[in-house]
Amino acid sequence: MTTPMLTKNQSLVFDILTKAEAPLSAYTILDKLRDQGFRAPLQVYRALDKLLEYGVVHRLESINSFVACAHPHEDCHSHGLVAFAICESCGQVIEFHDDEVDHRLMDWLKSQKFKAEKSTIEIRGHCANCAA
């Protein structure tokens, strides 16, 4: 997917996520954007929907939060499954891809005649810095 010009609201949300060092919830984003005129959750969610569609933002299902894609110049949709390691101490997220994991999962799904549409791979734990 080629990313169109972002609207004002989309840019504001994307910038916040790009600068953030950890995933942000929609309501946290809202709070950070009140000074720029944001008043309601929908303004955030609508921007997020588009950013997700364009593939420049990912949603972390296990923590109801959002992060900017760590590989902005590739197309995250194109290299198959995306996985995340999420540190529960510092919030840092490492986004990664593994072809072997992709193929194994895809093969299994194929064997079940299951038509995959969206995938979630999230590992929560502690990053190298935070592991005691």
Next chain:
Amino acid sequence: MTTPMLTKNQSLVFDILTKAEAPLSAYTILDKLRDQGFRAPLQVYRALDKLLEYGVVHRLESINSFVACAHPHEDCHSHGLVAFAICESCGQVIEFHDDEVDHRLMDWLKSQKFKAEKSTIEIRGHCANCAA
């Protein structure tokens, strides 16, 4: 983990999940148990917490719902990562495990010195029956 005797509330919740053909949200469970005296969400969440701890129920993060473990006689905690294929049409969930996927992910995490604690692997799409 060896599963202790379930309390009344835990049994009620577990039975509902076992009989269900699709994952249930906590509030859906609550509604189904009103006749047995359930009145508040906490009654459900507290039972679910224990059932999750015992490993006899899984939480599906991507749809905020819960399912009974499909492998009640094994210990789901013991065979590494658990993955789910979730049909968005009929709600059917297929729970599966793949050692190869486990090892690849674990190796990657190890290479990053990331200490994994909880994992989520969920594929949403359409099952063989529902795929057009």
Next chain:
DNA sequence: ATCAATTGCGTTATGCTATAACGTGTGCGA
């Protein structure tokens, strides 16, 4: 030029998901 369709935006209200905080009762070992 005009009309219709699309898209983004703002606002209010609502619904769904999850937990905090308090108190009760029961069983069990010190």
Next chain:
DNA sequence: TCGCACACGTTATAGCATAACGCAATTGAT
């Protein structure tokens, strides 16, 4: 008997997400 752990019940609140309305700007036929 005392203290503790645990399950339970209830009320209130916090956190996450969407429905439904209307308005404005854009685009692209006709």
